[in-house]
Amino acid sequence: MNRPLEAHEHQDAPRPMTKEEEKTFRAGLVEMVPVLRAFARSLCGKRDLADDLAQETLAKALQARDKFRPGTNLKAWLFVILRNEFYSNHRRAKTVTNYAAAESIHSDAMEPEQHASLDLSDLMRAFNMLPFEQKEALILTAGEFSYDEAAAICGCAVGTIKSRVSRARKRLESLVEGKDGVLPARSEHPEDPTDAFFKFGRSVTEKAPG
């Protein structure tokens, strides 16, 4: 039932949901809150901004519920709304902002973990230096979605997603190995961990567009 979302899909003649469909839809929204928070945090890093974004997404989705086709992929539909919100807020701000992953990076849960030879804190600081397009391509395909679905969510070709993922992985690998610039310093107790990152990350991000 959960087939990939077609880009044109929710623009097709919407019809009001039946009571049962609406009940399922509302339950689905509640169920998706954790993954929406996680996707939002991946994109904008800071916890409070990410949670605002997740809430805006839920409110928009509730308003636009008649545009959702029951039986299609609710998670993908919500992720489209979330990224549209994100990019439209981003455009409104008219500035290239890039946030460090704040508490999420420095949380106790992340700190001691290592995967193979990779330190997760290093990885996430490197991740936050990537352009947004590469971040979303990586996160979407890291387990939640297929390349096809990620392409539908981002409104681009599958080949574009593959190339973003490939470039992003290469860049991350260089960064964590210290071959491509220096990661922003870790802070023990970051009052504003975005600061150190912002100074460094902005110049890097501007040089390496999506």
Add this chain to the structure above:
Amino acid sequence: MADKIREDGVVSAEGVARAGTRTPKPQTHRAQQKAITQGLRKFFDTVASEPVPDEFMALLQKIDGKKESDA
């Protein structure tokens, strides 16, 4: 640059510098790529498993179709 290198880091920048620009062995590269994917997945799952903050409650009640007074 030396002061930027973490003493406890698993990646030794000095080691990398000594190694020059040697291309990593394919299996090392694959392992690193896998570690990146697993690490990102871990980040996503960690955030997703956090308790939903209180500020979502009003919205969740609206989604549930409940009025504040019903809560």
